[in-house]
Amino acid sequence: MLVCWNSSSHRGFAQHQTDVSGSHGLTVSVRNQVISPASIAPTIIQGSSMKQLAFLALAIHSTLAFAETTDPLADGLTPFLKAFAGRLDQFDFSGQVETPIDGRPQSISFRLLRYGKDSFDLDVTHQDYAIRLLRRDAATAFILPKHQTVFVGHGKVDESDHLTPDGIIQRLLSNRTTVAMYLPLLQNGNPAGVSALLRSLAKVKYEAESKQWRGGSVKFQFPSRGKLVVDAKGTDVKLSITEDVEVPDDIGDFKNLRVVKLERAELERQLTRGVRRAFEILAPSPVLTNPRDEVRKTSHGKMRWIDGQRVVMLQGTPEQIGTAHGLLLRQEAQACIDSVLYSFGTVHTIRTGRWFRHDLQAAHKRLAPHIPERHQIETRAMATALEMEPSLAEILNVFPELFHCSGFALFGKATKDGKLYHGRVLDYMTTIGLQDSATTFVVHVDGKIPFVNVGYAGFIGSVSGMNARAISLGEMGGRGEGKWDGVPMATLMRRTLEECETLEEVKDLWRKSPRTCEYYYVFADGKTNQAVGVAATPASLEFVKPGQGHPLLGDGIDDAVVLSAGSRLETLRARVKQRYGQFDAKLGQWLMSRPVAMESNLHNVLFVPEDGDLYVANATHKKPAAERPYTKLNLYALLESMKPLRQADATPLEVPPSTWAEKISLSSPKVFAKWLKLANSVEPLEDAAAVGRLERKARDTLNPAEDDSADARECLKGLIWKPEDFQVSVEWKASEHGDAIVRFPSPIESDSPQNDTVSMEWYVARDGAKAKTARSVVVLHESGSNMQVGRLMARGFRENGLHAFLLHLPHYGLRRSGAKRPANADIVTLMRQAIADARRARDAVATLPFVDSSHVSLQGTSLGGFVCATSASLDNAYDSVFVMLAGGNLYDLIQRGKKDTAKVREQLEKAGITDEKLQQMTQIIEPTRITHRLSPKKTWLFSGEYDQVVPIDNALALAKSARLPLEHHVRMATDHYSGFLYLPIILDEMAARITGN
DSSP states (O other): OOOOBOTTTSTTGGGGOOOGGGOOOEEEEESSOOOOHHHHOSOOOOOOTTHHHHHHHHHHHHHHHTSOOSOHHHHHHHHHHHHHTTOOSSEEEEEEEEEEETTEEEEEEEEEEEOSSSOEEEEEEESSOEEEEEEOSSEEEEEEGGGTEEEEEESOOOSSSOOOSTTHHHHHOOTTBHHHHTHHHHHHOOHHHHHHHHHHHSOOEEETTTTEEEETTEEEEOOSTTEEEEEETTEEEEEEEESOOOOOOOOOOOTTSEEEEEEHHHHHHHHHHHHHHHHHHHSBOHHHHSOOOOOEEETTEEEEEETTEEEEEEEESHHHHHHHHHHHTHHHHHHHHIIIIIIIHHHHHHHHSSOHHHHHHHHHHHHGGGSOHHHHHHHHHHHHHHTSOHHHHHHHTTOOOOOOOEEEEEOGGGBSSSOOEEEEEEEOOGGGTGGGGEEEEEEEETTSOOEEEEEETTOOSOSEEEETTSEEEEEEEOSOTTOOSSOOHHHHHHHHHHHOSSHHHHHHHHHHSOOOSOEEEEEEETTTTEEEEEEEOSSOEEEEOTTOOBTTTBSOOTTEEEEOOHHHHHHHHHHHHHTTTOBOHHHHHHHTSTTTSOTTEEEEEEEETTTTEEEEEEOOSSSOGGGSOOEEEEHHHHHHHTGGGGOTTOOOOOOOOOOGGGGSOOOHHHHHHHHHHHHSOOOOOOOTTSSSEEEEEEEOOOOOOOOSOHHHHHHHHTTOOOOOEEEEEEEETOSSSSSEEEEEEOSSOOSOTTTTEEEEEEEOOEETTEEOOEEEEEEEOOSSTTOHHHHHHHHHHHHTTOEEEEEOOTTSGGGOOSSSOOTTOOHHHHHHHHHHHHHHHHHHHHTSTTEEEEEEEEEEETHHHHHHHHHHHTTOOSSEEEEESOOSOHHHHHHHOOTHHHHHHHHHHHTTOOHHHHHHHHHHTOGGGTGGGSOGGGEEEEEETTOSSSOHHHHHHHHHHTTOOGGGEEEESOOTTOSGGGHHHHHHHHHHHHHTO
16 A cells, blocks of 8 residues: 655645755655665565564663664664554554556555554545545444445454554565565664665665765655655655654544445455455565465365466366365465455445445345356355355355457368367456466366366356367456346356357357356367357347458458457457468467457467367466466366376375474564674774785595496596695785685686686684684675675674685686676586585685684585585585575576576577587586485575575475485575575574584
């Protein structure tokens, strides 16, 4: 919900802007993007240990934490953080937003008055709508001034979904939105810690000339205490917060408004869950954007992923199918229900002034007599499995489908091979997040025709489907909402799939059934290469044959049925004519591309009913279905795989293991204290030994043990070298990073002398300003040029009392001879060199003063993690090994990884390295060929459950190869770039393993 400026309470704001160094408000200006916690790190690690201790510490230090400091950034944040942290029982938070929507400037005003633990007023006003939400101890009122209507509830509220101010933010934010991932930081972190975090990760700096702070493209300043002004690429936001609040009035009688009485629990549940789902849709977390590729099984049902598509197979009686549906898709169905009933329903109520659930109940009352008993049984069984009211599931399954879609059927002369290709474009409400529940169902009800239904969890009807008799259907919505005295459209579609074997039977079912609203369809029969367009209303039914002209569709096209509207119809017809006679599956998909598909394109399906094939694409939160890859499925193959589903002893639902991640605390005060240390400078060493230049002699102790595996022996041959003496040098205070630079020659030569001298930043363990003897860690950084994460790791190990050595990988840092690393360099040579350098580093470190050589550890992140896993496997020389965000099966990883991995793939393709050549190259440096040589007891792997750069399957491959016990594989609720906000806690855990504490 947007927060806005209250102009009536704070006049003359522009006249009070002052220099940042002496003020406490906040102004933010963004040129290209809005900076937010999500732009720093999308997710956090979940856990609950040390919570009580953390909150005890928080309570003791809360007063000190929010006291004024010498940090103007922290002081400016303080008024807002106090409110977010729940430390203010009363406040007045107001503002105004000016932003372009649909190409025209619009204004939204906002005011939130909190009066105490039970009471608040919320006002939001826009030129097209307005709401007032009044809450007191015994009553809640939801007022829609533009409709002269108020919804009022008295009495008790739901135990979990209610609007009590205390703890409301936690109830409004689930782990399915990125916003929730930073909530603990805002709620429990002190301003100085937040300031340190912004300086460290967002690189926020003060610009004296403009009197503004800048972090990337974000600029901000502090006009006065408790004020925030934002300029975000055409969007202007003014905010204000004060602790001055008057005593609230009681909720009145609303004499001039239409009063609708509701159960208070229902009213507050509607708004709580509606807003919560809205956050998930607007700022989805990796739980939604990158769901786990997992298999779930239960009696009569199984869920699996096929090339990115969720496929659910159901078989049995209606009751058994409904139960399996609910058990397999509990979270996905809940998301669908929340999208429809609560998010869309709340918006519907604001727009119309009618309570959405009342409208659904009225529609269901008229539709229910026309719904087959078997469908009602299935719906009620699903509701029971979902632990929801059966009546609620029933009314949701008649949710009116007001689609704006396109469809076609081409065959005979129109196609390349004469086969029938039936395309279906569903343009509908991606804005309410239905794509989170997208599921392709393969259903075989006892005694009915099996079918495939491209649909949504929690919804048993059909809008796009094909049965095992080669009948395919696609629907396009029209008008006529409110004409409910007939069979629901989605029910009639499903009955067709279950009951009809020929196109004539389909048409006959439509003739005999009472119909609702106004819908258009394409029906097709792959057995006979017949298709027909359909226009259906409660009073009329019209069939449009292939080649037949129509006033709404234009002149006929032989062997083609083409349905759409407006410019989309024109484009679709032009495409059909342009490639007439050439259409196959690939061109059929092209027909459904933009602009035939709208921006709201929820799913596309291309049916080839003769073969039982279908090509499915679903939208994401960022792209419409037409811009997503298609997945090919075959109905008959999927039906064949369903034979075992009736087993009563089917494998129980699989749940990802909960391992060491449970130990990682969400104790924000601890996190902020650590970040404060990592962000602040460390006093220079005063030790007399830490000056000038130091030279040491060293020798390789590389000694790989024999391996029973011929493949491992072959792999080792390409990675090891002949041990030799080498020189180690230390230059103190030689860099702005670390306390010294350590250099030694690489065991593997390249064509660059500068690259062949290995450089390491030494972060010296110390007591105060003096170096101390301690154990050490060699740190291998990520692929980013500035090695930011690697340096944070090194500083963190130093804060934990360990020596840390950040090794610059080949062509990074001081080893780079030009402005950029070499393009399309030989990845094998670079990785071989990196692996060898990391192993030799162990012997170099052992020669240095202050280093306890009895225990030297190796840690690597991302790129460094791959090097770490492989280097540590050479001869097990390192005493502890920590691999972070890396995995195995490099060829598979490069082929399907996203973001950073996709960039590597593109670079290799430009260099002509693909397929067989890529397989040969990656095989040389494949970690899983030798990671069985690691000691499981002293190796830990940290993986992101939602990582798209190094998918969890690749991490699991490495864990399996290394024979890691479950507690040594930390599966974090993060993606590849996240969790770094909580690096201090991860570092503490690693340090504890190294020191034995």
